[in-house]
Amino acid sequence: MxxxxxxxxxxxxxxxxxxxxxxxxxxxxxxxxxxxxxxxxxxxxxxxxxxxxxxxxxxxxxxxxxxxxxxxxxxxxxxxxxxxxxxxxxxxxxxxxxxxxxxxxxxxxxxxxxxxxxxxxxxxxxxxxxxxxxxxxxxxxxxxxxxxxxxxxxxxxxxxxxxxxxxxxxxxxxxxxxxxxxxxxxxxxxxxxxxxxxxxxxxxxxxxxxxxxxxxxxxxxxxxxxxxxxxxxxxxAGTTYTPTWEALYNYLQVFLSELPEEMPMRGKINKMKQLFGFIFKSKPALIEMRRSMLTYTPANLTDFLDATIPLLHKGWTAP
Ligand SMILES: Cc1cc2nc3c(=O)[nH]c(=O)nc-3n(C[C@H](O)[C@H](O)[C@H](O)COP(=O)(O)O)c2cc1C
Incomplete structure (x- = not known):
């Protein structure tokens, strides 16, 4: 090889x-x-x-x-x-x-x-x-x-x-x-x-x-x-790499922690929507929920994550 x-x-x-x-x-x-x-x-x-x-x-x-x-x-x-x-x-x-x-x-x-x-x-x-x-x-x-x-x-x-x-x-x-x-x-x-x-x-x-x-x-x-x-x-390398939900979750945690501190809350929600937009689009079980995820107007970032991460967890499968 x-x-x-x-x-x-x-x-x-x-x-x-x-x-x-x-x-x-x-x-x-x-x-x-x-x-x-x-x-x-x-x-x-x-x-x-x-x-x-x-x-x-x-x-x-x-x-x-x-x-x-x-x-x-x-x-x-x-x-x-x-x-x-x-x-x-x-x-x-x-x-x-x-x-x-x-x-x-x-x-x-x-x-x-x-x-x-x-x-x-x-x-x-x-x-x-x-x-x-x-x-x-x-x-x-x-x-x-x-x-x-x-x-x-x-x-x-x-x-x-x-x-x-x-x-x-x-x-x-x-x-x-x-x-x-x-x-x-x-x-x-x-x-x-x-x-x-x-x-x-x-x-x-x-x-x-x-x-x-x-x-x-x-x-x-x-x-x-x-x-x-x-x-x-x-x-x-002749092997396979199967990512776990935990690996995706950790990646999302790093993404959240790296959002600029000075970014307004709406900006942070929009960045998360942008990222989730790509991930939802790539999964058959999530694609139908993509529009409602993108149009959801939460009161704050925590509400957005509390509503979205469980959906992601349920519909995400290892690529
Ligand atoms: C949102 C977005 C922004 C991009 N910005 C740049 C850029 O700053 N410089 C650049 O050379 N290409 C830019 N590109 C093009 C990408 O680097 C790449 O050439 C293109 O998306 C095709 O590759 P892909 O199918 O793997 O995405 C951008 C593409 C996208 C989707």
Whole structure:
């Protein structure tokens, strides 16, 4: 049996925040995480922006920094600052579909201009001694510049490339086109990280088989099942990993304890609803209760947990 590929926890702005990452790190199983993007606008004040990033947040698991912007000089300066703050790797975001972001020429907008993508990635790679990487979608409106973008990224001096094979226009709608990961793998010399729609160990194995990608990155599948990385690792070790209810309960306790103290109670309830939303959606016995869980307006967080955790306990089965 081959060895387990490097497993990466995906960046997920608004969902995969510090609270989620800390809870995931308490479970473990992944080799590296990527922080959600730090936006580097034209008027960026680099020292204050960079404060959001703590390289040792998940220690001993490394946390890569991700930058999003379109000004090569500023991006290079920000990359330097991230290196100074201890980043072991700095990733360039070429995938964010948000119109406020793409309106500024950053994120997935870079896929419209392979030359600009190349210039930014090269400026970053030349500015630091740690690896610079690119995370991209398959295109903006379509995949007509797919190969150009892949080659532009590789030729900039990046160390590896993560591909989420949907266009910006696809959003998260149609299934990820894994055949594009296979295409990237056959075109590039640098390692390719496969990403998109891995929800189970079987999906992970199928992606590896179909695309021959080098590493795997998982986002939403880990929100629904925080044990997925351990389960993939166990498969490659020739064993199985069956999480218990206690393990899920402990994970939820860490998640609760890591919610920012200053967060208002409603914010905390909404964060719990967001997390439970993913878990409920993944379980047939819970899916019907998802809407009522999401629309329930409790007086406080304790009431919400008292009502929801027993439902979860009853309907949750080991993935
Ligand atoms: C809520 C949310 C926020 C995201 N934020 C980021 C981000 O900050 N940077 C990034 O490169 N990708 C971001 N992504 C994309 C994911 O990293 C990943 O590429 C995508 O969800 C497909 O992988 P998955 O099917 O395993 O979730 C985000 C995705 C979601 C669902």
């Amino acid at each position: 081959t060895s387990c590929p490097h497993l990466i926890l995906a960046p997920m702005e608004g969902v995969g925040d510090r609270t989620f990452r800390k809870a995931m790190a308490s479970v473990g199983g992944f080799d590296e995480a990527v922080m959600d993007f730090l936006s580097v606008p034209k008027n960026a004040h680099i020292p204050s922006l960079s404060k959001k990033y703590q390289a040792d947040e998940l220690s001993p698991i490394p946390l890569a920094a991700q930058l999003m912007g379109s000004d090569p000089e500023l991006m290079a300066d920000m990359a330097k600052e991230m290196e100074r703050r201890g980043a072991h790797r700095i990733d360039l975001n070429c995938g964010c579909p948000s119109n406020t972001v793409t309106g500024n020429g950053a994120g997935s907008s870079l896929l419209k201009d392979p030359n600009l993508l190349h210039t930014i990635a090269k400026a970053m790679a030349n500015a630091v001694s740690v690896p610079v990487t690119v995370k991209m979608r398959s295109g903006y409106g379509d995949t007509s510049l797919f190969k150009e973008n892949l080659l532009a990224a590789e030729e900039s001096g990046i160390k590896f490339l993560t591909l989420h094979p949907r266009t910006k226009v696809d959003g998260y709608g149609p299934p990820a086109k894994w055949e594009l990961i296979a295409e990237a793998k056959s075109l590039l010399k640098i390692p390719v990280v496969g990403n998109g729609d891995i929800l189970t160990v079987e999906d992970a194995l199928n992606m590896l088989k179909q695309t021959k990608c080098d590493y795997l990155m998982i986002g939403r599948g880990s929100v629904a099942n925080p044990f997925i990385f351990h389960q993939i690792k166990a498969h490659f």
